[in-house]
Amino acid sequence: MSEDILDTVEFDDEGFMVDASAWTEGIGQAIAEALEVDLTDRHWLVINYARKEFEGNGEPPTLRRITTQTDVSMKEMYKLFPGGPAKIAANIAGLKKPTGCI
Amino acid sequence: MAKPSRALHKTSSGSENRKLALISSKGSLDMAYPPLILANAARMSGIDVEMFFTFWGLDIITKNKMSKLKVATVGNPNMHPSFHIPTILGAIPGMSAMASTMMRKEIAALDFPPVPEFIQLVMDAGANVYGCKMSMDMMKLTQDDLVDGATVLGAMEFMDITEGAQVLFV
Numbered sequence: 001m002s003e004d005i006l007d008t009v010e011f012d013d014e015g016f017m018v019d020a021s022a023w024t025e026g027i028g029q030a031i032a033e034a035l036e037v038d039l040t041d042r043h044w045l046v047i048n049y050a051r052k053e054f055e056g057n058g059e060p061p062t063l064r065r066i067t068t069q070t071d072v073s074m075k076e077m078y079k080l081f082p083g084g085p086a087k088i089a090a091n092i093a094g095l096k097k098p099t100g101c102i
Numbered sequence: 103m104a105k106p107s108r109a110l111h112k113t114s115s116g117s118e119n120r121k122l123a124l125i126s127s128k129g130s131l132d133m134a135y136p137p138l139i140l141a142n143a144a145r146m147s148g149i150d151v152e153m154f155f156t157f158w159g160l161d162i163i164t165k166n167k168m169s170k171l172k173v174a175t176v177g178n179p180n181m182h183p184s185f186h187i188p189t190i191l192g193a194i195p196g197m198s199a200m201a202s203t204m205m206r207k208e209i210a211a212l213d214f215p216p217v218p219e220f221i222q223l224v225m226d227a228g229a230n231v232y233g234c235k236m237s238m239d240m241m242k243l244t245q246d247d248l249v250d251g252a253t254v255l256g257a258m259e260f261m262d263i264t265e266g267a268q269v270l271f272v
Contacts, residue, residue, distance in 0.1 A: 014104065014110055015104045015106035015111075031106045034105060034107055035106055035107070035111065036108050062213065064215070065213065074223055078145075082148075083112075083148040084146055084148045085146065087111060087146070087147075088111060091106055091111075101142075102142060102212075102213060
């Protein structure tokens with residue numbers, strides 16, 4: 001059960017994973033369900049890109065970086081992850097809360 | 103420690119969305135960015151945004167002005183430190199253009215888009231953009247002069263739209 005998976009993961013006070021390396025696709029799926037996001041291929045494209053960026057420089061990508069480095073537009077990002085696209089994408093990807101303001 | 107939840111991503115505990123009203127009244131390059139950055143930050147935080155461009159702020163959403171905004175090199179007390187130009191030198195023709203070019207480069211280095219692209223970005227992010235009707239009449243501007251997606255609006259209508267919002271005047 002996906003509910004159980006989240007019990008095995010450590011989160012901070014805002015619900016972001018403490019250890020990004022402990023993330024699995026199953027955990028990502030479970031976080032997405034908790035955030036009421038139905039994952040599609042487009043979501044996974046963003047999630048995988050965010051994880052790749054994080055591995056490179058230790059920071060989740062800014063929203064602008066996601067929209068300039070992938071073919072996902074700003075409008076689509078707000079549709080895919082309503083209510084805070086950069087934060088919610090990072091949350092599902094098991095990354096820390098993004099601090100970039102663009 | 104908290105499990106991820108929708109509630110943790112809400113910026114207010116009320117049932118209605120938090121709303122930000124941004125009034126942009128200055129059209130210099132340095133004063134165009136703060137309202138755009140704040141509007142974008144608000145949308146990224148799930149906050150509704152209504153932007154009202156009035157007086158010189160109208161330049162920011164005027165098609166033939168928005169890509170040519172300048173930073174003033176005379177009478178601008180904020181020309182420091184990397185941009186510092188003494189006022190007496192600031193008056194030399196071309197100084198403002200030079201300082202504006204430098205500032206555009208610094209802004210681009212931070213991955214912030216140029217003003218026209220930034221306006222499109224905040225509109226794509228769901229911010230509503232309005233031109234002040236009275237200022238437009240004064241400057242002989244019509245809807246056609248404004249960037250696509252912007253709406254002409256009277257100040258009183260803006261008050262109606264922003265009922266209950268938090269207000270920022272820039």
